[in-house]
Amino acid sequence: MKPVCVLGNGQLGRMLRQAGEPLGIAVYPVGLDAEPEAVPYQHAVITAEIERWPETPLTQVLANHRSFVNRDIFPLLADRLTQKQLLDKLNxxxxxxxxxxxxxxxxxxFSRLGSLAIVKRRVGGYDGRGQWRVKPGDEQHLPDEIYGECIVEQGIYFSGEVSLVGARNHQGECVFYPLTHNLHEEGILRASVALPKPDTHLQQQAEKMLSAILNELKYVGVMAMECFVVGDNLLINELAPRVHNSGHWTQNGASVSQFExxxxxILDLPMPRPDVATPSVMVNLIGSRVNPQWLSLPLVHLHWYDKEVREGRKVGHLNLNHPDRMVLRQTLSQLKPMMDEVYWSGIDWALNKLS
Known part of the structure; x- marks a missing residue:
């Protein structure tokens, strides 16, 4: 099988490499500042763990590589303006x-969108950065340099946040995981819950939406679509043309992970719909050090990114899954006192989702 070069060597590239090993697929996550001659890209398939990158000797070479999958789609979706225009075009x-x-x-x-507006940088903002909640009177405190660099959205009052992770191959076949329920706090994903039997109406609606996007773009690989739940309908919030944080539960909760x-x-291998037989919970580890006590619980799978621990930085995640929701809830209740207090609201939210 062809090797795969991943533009970017963060945790997503690392987990793609780990997913390739059992299949005999050599995956090389590469830093943007790597020297081109040090990267075995000539006969590889190129993918990326990031939507945008600076111009470096390596990215200049890869930009002209005929096997860079989705190369022209990344800039389209990395800019919130062109991403929104795509969604409008597809109705x-x-x-x-x-x-x-x-x-x-x-x-x-304010007259058109109402009294709560969400300002987002067109490019570069993530995990709550580069975003502002604005009510009348707040706009005078915004930095002058954002004008011309941002979009503004109507503040939505929603009952929940969900994401759909799916993939499309070169033949146009699409497969999807069950909808993932997500909890964000201060713009950062704190916890996710996936159930093997999601709400049928919302699942079908989400699959129809993401299929339309994947097929319009002729996209190949995994994409995540984040949505707000408003009544019985979904509003698309953002798209991520890559493997996604809210799909990390698939490493232990699905027959095929999002990384595999x-x-x-992208390698044109068989792509059956992943089997999901058990409820799963993912807890993001943000700015925390490893606590070996977590491993005393048999359902806890620790995925550590081996990054320097800093405040607000994603450094790992915990996956838990079990066919019996009560057993899963019991383990979460045992895990809670082992975690810093900042995680308690996320664990309580997950317990409620599993009830």
Whole structure:
């Protein structure tokens, strides 16, 4: 099988490499500053763990590589303006939005979008960074340099957040995981819960939406679609053209993980729908050190990224799954006192989702 080079050597590239090993697929996550002659890219399939990157000698070479999968799609989806324009073109539901070009636009914006607006940088903002919640009067405190660099969305009052992780291969076949329920706090994903039998209406709606996007773009590989649940319908929040944080539970909760599924898709290997037989929970580890006590619980799978621990930084995650929800809830209750207090709300939320 062809080797795979991953542009970016963070945790997603690391987990793609780990997924390739049992299949005999050599996966090389490479830093953006690597020297081209040190990277075995000539006969490899190229993928990426990031949506945007600076121009370096390596990225200049890879930009012209004929086997760089989705190369021209990354810049389209990395910019929230062109991403929203794509969703509008496909008549897919999102929160009302517009470009933010000048401070003089605010009276019209509040009149059109209401009294809560969410300002987002077109590129670069993630995990709550580069975003502002704005009510009338707050706009005067925004930095001047954001104008022309942001979009603004209507603040949505939603009952939940979900994501759909799916993949498309070169032949246009698409497969999906069950919807994942997500809890964000301060813009950062704290916990996810996936159930083997999701809400049928929402699952079908989400699959129809993401299929339309994948097919329009002729995208190959794994993509994640984050949505708000509003009543009985979904509004698309954002797209991620890569393996995604909210799909990490698939490492232990599905017959094929999102990382293996991505490799299968880009290498044109068989891509059956992954079997999901048990409820799963993922707890993001953010700015915390490893606690060996977690491993005393037999359902806990620790995935550590071997990164320097810093406040607000994703350094690992815990996966838990079991066919009996009560056993899973019992383990979460045992895990809770082993975690810092900042994790308790996420664990309580997961316990509620499993009840």
């Amino acid at each position: 897919l539901a999102t929160s009302p939005w517009q470009s933010l070009n000048a401070a003089t636009e605010w009276p019209v914006i 599924l991505h490799l299968r898709a």
